[in-house]
Amino acid sequence: MVVDEPVTELALASVLQVTVDQVVDSLEALVPTYEDRGFTLKAINGGWRFYSHPDCSAVVEKFVLDGQQNRLTQAALETLAVIAYRQPVSRARVSAIRGVNVEAVMKTLITRGLVEEYGVENETGAILYKTTSYFLERLGLNALTDLPPLAPHLPDLDGLDEILDSLTD
Incomplete structure (x- = not known):
């Protein structure tokens, strides 16, 4: 305590x-x-x-x-999710996945101690980011492997195989 x-x-x-x-x-x-x-x-x-x-x-x-709102914005939550599931990941890759510039959001996540620099990508020289131990603590997780699976939250793609098959015929 x-x-x-x-x-x-x-x-x-x-x-x-x-x-x-x-x-x-x-x-x-x-x-x-x-x-x-x-x-x-x-x-x-x-x-x-x-x-x-x-x-x-x-x-x-x-x-x-005490009435103060200190929550993350939707953009910050989405960016944090991309980093959590794709880490280590560059800022450019996060922007590409989200389809928007994530500069300001990344600064917020770093300032709040949820994300940190991890190293440099060999091919591009881009800075890589990962979640912190504080992120795990705030989410009540023991390890990143405890993150819930993404599959149940993805769009239903039952017909995708048929569409791909028809394109290759």
């Missing part, structure tokens, strides 16, 4: 002077005991952290924000 980032099992074991296995067993045993409370214990981004229970999110949000 007193840390700003998820705490690793190793750090907890060191502080408590027990084995990592004992910490893991204890944490996993604690998780279900918090189901009916105002908070939960989650393994996030390589560590453990307390979070407010999802059922309490509206009250917590109101308390924290």
Whole structure:
């Protein structure tokens, strides 16, 4: 409750002077005991952290924000999704996928700590971007592999095979 980032099992074991296995067993045993409370214990981004229970999110949000709106715009959410699923990715590639210039949106995402520079693309020299550990933490994910699959959100393409077959005939 007193840390700003998820705490690793190793750090907890060191502080408590027990084995990592004992910490893991204890944490996993604690998780279900918090189901009916105002908070939960989650393994996030390589560590453990307390979070407010999802059922309490509206009250917590109101308390924290106190009427202020600090949400991302639709453009920022779309850009963040492209980066999350295609990373590492260049700004030009994100713009091409979205079909609009993403300069201002990228600055917002970097400023908010959700995206960071990752390196340089060998062929073009373009700067590559990826999501940060803060992104995982804010979304309540342990790893990028926990992102939901995109397929259910894509347009229905049942007839695509028939169309492609007719074009090749």
